[in-house]
Amino acid sequence: GSVLLSRNVFYNNNGGGIMTKMNGDLQCKPIAILNNILNYNKRSSVQSEDRFADQSMYAAAIGVQQLQPDLFCTDPNRGLAIIGNVMIGNVYLTNDGSGYIVFIRTKSMTQISNNYIIGGSSDRGVLGVFGINRSYQGGVTAVVENNFVVGSSANDRIIYLDADYDESHYYFRRNHLSNNQQQSGLIRTTIMVYRHWHMNYNSFMNYANPYEVYNRVEWYQYPTDATFNYWGTSALTTVSVQSRIYDNRQDSALSVVQMENFLTQSATREYFLPSMISISPTFGSSNGGTVVNIFGTFSSSSAPSTMKCSFGFQIVSATYYNSTTMSCISPTASAGPVYVEISMDSYYYSS
Secondary structure, three states, rough: OOOEEEEEEEOOOEEOOOOEEHHHHHHHHHHHEEOOOEEEEOOOOHHHHOOOOHHHHHHHEEEEEEOOOOOOOOOOOOOEEEEOOEEEOOOOOOOOOOOOEEEEOOOOEEEEOOOEEEEOEEEEEEEEEEEEEEOOOOEEEEEEEOOOOEOOOOOOOOOOEEEOOOEEEEEEOOOOOOOEEOOOOOOOEOOOEEEOOEEEEEEEEEEOOEEEEEOOOOOOOOOOEOOOOOOOOOOOOHHHHHHHOOOOOOOOOOOOOOOOOOOOOOEEEEEOOOOEEEEEOOOOOOOOOOOOOOOOOOOOOEEEEEEEEEEEOEEEEEEEEOEEEEEOOOOOOOOOOEEEEEEEOOOOEEE
């Protein structure tokens, strides 16, 4: 009932790249799509009777759908992970207003990180994240981070961030978006956001779009957190950043986007990203307390207090030994596999 797709090459397929859907009890099984190459794939048709039954087909490169909206996965270690994939030149050809290069509709914990989406086009958006709902109430439900989306185009929006449950937290952080262009649409924008998303430490450099963020959150709800982002130039003022945002200032029915303090230089991860080669041991107690040694290439210029390890969605402090060795102590977790990432500055993580 679990899905693992790793280290495959999908090239020039007319039916798209990876499409998967989970139903019933399978919704709480882990789905991992890791380190694949998906280049120049095309999705050219979707049958009308399949439009809502299988929305995973609304994707040129990766499509994931989990059905039965009343069934939620409450196990944080059994979610969806799309990590380390390279997607170049994928195209959604059908002009039905539904297509994305990457389309995600899920009811479980979700991590989309360290992916490259370069070039390609679709009739609606480049990355769509939909319906993430109450899988871990009051906690982190979705993280979209450390992705590069460069030189892609879409008719409606580049990225759409949607969610259904107010008490969970959704993070869009440390992503690099540049030279992406929305071709048409009522409000031409890079990101359309709905519900409780935090957007921090991203680089927005999509000069062809009048707006970088279009906020769909209604005025009586909460502000949208878009602090500590880079907006394409170091010569920034509050007024110039506000001009790149569509929110309560243009439409009183919407809530405001909080965008201060903004960054004056790019927040691109390549300046901070460490290289991790291996870990030892590769298993430990679900009660936590296992010392995990991590080997790779690490910068010694970072302060020890900023070095972190991520075990799934749990962050712990790291101990730095030298430029090739560091360690972390594993936290308590449910039995099963978990993805380990490291950061030298508490912001940028490497798989």
